[in-house]
Amino acid sequence: MHFTSEQRFDDGVLEREFTLGEIPGILWTPGSASGSAPAPLILIGHPGGLHTMYPRLVGRARHSAADGFAAATIELPGSGDRPRSAAAEQARADLRRAVEAGEPVSDEIVDRLVLPLVDKAVPEWQAALDALLALPEIGGPVGYSGGVISIGVRLARVEPRISAAVLFAGSYVPRAMFEEARQVTIPLHVLLQWDDEGNDRQAALDLFDAFGSKEKTLNANLGGHTGVPQFAGDAAAQFLTRHLR
Amino acid sequence: MHFTSEQRFDDGVLEREFTLGEIPGILWTPGSASGSAPAPLILIGHPGGLHTMYPRLVGRARHSAADGFAAATIELPGSGDRPRSAAAEQARADLRRAVEAGEPVSDEIVDRLVLPLVDKAVPEWQAALDALLALPEIGGPVGYSGGVISIGVRLARVEPRISAAVLFAGSYVPRAMFEEARQVTIPLHVLLQWDDEGNDRQAALDLFDAFGSKEKTLNANLGGHTGVPQFAGDAAAQFLTRHLR
Numbered sequence: 295m296h297f298t299s300e301q302r303f304d305d306g307v308l309e310r311e312f313t314l315g316e317i318p319g320i321l322w323t324p325g326s327a328s329g330s331a332p333a334p335l336i337l338i339g340h341p342g343g344l345h346t347m348y349p350r351l352v353g354r355a356r357h358s359a360a361d362g363f364a365a366a367t368i369e370l371p372g373s374g375d376r377p378r379s380a381a382a383e384q385a386r387a388d389l390r391r392a393v394e395a396g397e398p399v400s401d402e403i404v405d406r407l408v409l410p411l412v413d414k415a416v417p418e419w420q421a422a423l424d425a426l427l428a429l430p431e432i433g434g435p436v437g438y439s440g441g442v443i444s445i446g447v448r449l450a451r452v453e454p455r456i457s458a459a460v461l462f463a464g465s466y467v468p469r470a471m472f473e474e475a476r477q478v479t480i481p482l483h484v485l486l487q488w489d490d491e492g493n494d495r496q497a498a499l500d501l502f503d504a505f506g507s508k509e510k511t512l513n514a515n516l517g518g519h520t521g522v523p524q525f526a527g528d529a530a531a532q533f534l535t536r537h538l539r
Numbered sequence: 540m541h542f543t544s545e546q547r548f549d550d551g552v553l554e555r556e557f558t559l560g561e562i563p564g565i566l567w568t569p570g571s572a573s574g575s576a577p578a579p580l581i582l583i584g585h586p587g588g589l590h591t592m593y594p595r596l597v598g599r600a601r602h603s604a605a606d607g608f609a610a611a612t613i614e615l616p617g618s619g620d621r622p623r624s625a626a627a628e629q630a631r632a633d634l635r636r637a638v639e640a641g642e643p644v645s646d647e648i649v650d651r652l653v654l655p656l657v658d659k660a661v662p663e664w665q666a667a668l669d670a671l672l673a674l675p676e677i678g679g680p681v682g683y684s685g686g687v688i689s690i691g692v693r694l695a696r697v698e699p700r701i702s703a704a705v706l707f708a709g710s711y712v713p714r715a716m717f718e719e720a721r722q723v724t725i726p727l728h729v730l731l732q733w734d735d736e737g738n739d740r741q742a743a744l745d746l747f748d749a750f751g752s753k754e755k756t757l758n759a760n761l762g763g764h765t766g767v768p769q770f771a772g773d774a775a776a777q778f779l780t781r782h783l784r
Contacts, residue, residue, distance in 0.1 A: 488748070499744065507761070511760050511771070514759070515755070523754070525781060529777075
């Protein structure tokens with residue numbers, strides 16, 4: 295992990311860009327007196343494209359920092375400045391074509407689009423976690439929040455260092471992920487936008503039903519994909535604070 | 540409205556039992572310095588039976604009082620010490636028989652059980668509201684929270700003095716209430732227990748979908764009818780605080 299730039303905001307939060315091998319990422323740590331305890335960490339998920347997503351990511355990170363958390367994110371495979379995958383681009387084009395034609399999106403397209411992304415991304419987030427937890431200013435526990443829900447499901451299932459997760463039910467879910475969901479046992483807070491144009495509401499409800507966790511909350515709100523209300527973001531932050539502090 | 544008893548708790552909350560005509564009720568007002576502003580009011584719904592429900596009601600009321608709210612409730616028609624309705628008792632027995640036989644509960648039984656209750660209870664809650672708002676220590680705005688969801692839906696639709704409502708999707712809903720739900724426009728926070736034995740989850744989701752409100756949140760949690768987790772109660776209280784203060 296190599297830090298490539300840093301800036302400090304007027305709320306004291308330190309933002310550092312880094313690379314982990316070929317993968318770019320960003321780390322935010324709360325401003326605090328020297329000698330304070332290592333901060334718990336929130337991994338901030340997103341749909342891909344750190345530059346495009348930056349304004350929303352930095353907002354979430356500074357909100358987390360105000361609650362005493364470090365926050366970090368990395369670029370997804372095939373997004374932002376990272377090399378494209380021809381197969382993923384083809385799957386994305388096929389998805390777009392089906393949606394624009396008003397056709398149902400087939401399981402086959404969803405599998406081609408999402409499963410290779412999950413298989414590639416999850417070990418990268420785990421490698422980032424190794425590097426982040428090696429920093430003296432970061433301790434545990436670790437939460438995961440948002441982004442592509444299938445990545446969150448896989449991480450929640452396979453990564454024992456993640457204690458709680460906020461999942462955003464806003465993207466297509468391969469059938470195979472329902473079986474993985476049954477094996478998830480950590481506390482979950484699932485956000486669903488009730489009128490999300492590009493999301494299958496019934497699949498989201500089925501996925502929520504499938505999770506094996508003893509504590510799981512579905513927080514559904516009126517509005518489209520990008521319209522998550524401020525109070526729903528606050529409720530998700532309270533969930534993480536409850537479990538990570 | 541006649542007060543029949545009063546006691547003050549060690550947190551300063553004043554509890555007063557009252558009768559409104561033949562209807563018993565309870566009012567809780569926050570302990571505060573004299574001359575403080577009139578408190579906003581939360582009407583506390585319940586499934587009927589003030590004595591049986593008292594421990595939970597007083598807990599919710601004192602929680603509300605700590606947030607600066609007055610809270611009040613009245614007995615439902617045919618519950619507690621109030622005269623039974625033969626038709627309602629018959630409908631309840633028919634419902635129980637269907638559930639115990641593992642049969643689907645027919646719309647006809649639900650209509651017979653719930654619609655007369657709603658028709659009778661809602662004007663009583665409105666009369667209680669008249670009397671409560673005439674007290675100098677109670678101002679507005681007014682919220683409604685919990686209880687038989689069809690009573691909450693009707694009140695939210697017809698009573699303009701109610702500004703926001705927490706609804707508990709935990710009882711059978713007559714088909715006619717879905718049309719009423721479309722006419723509800725106040726902010727709503729709907730609690731659903733995902734594994735509620737005596738509740739139809741799909742009907743609850745359909746009802747949430749039907750509400751005409753621009754702001755509506757579904758907060759669904761793992762567990763049975765009586766297992767609403769503390770953090771979900773806290774989230775409902777935050778919703779009311781956000782809208783009533």
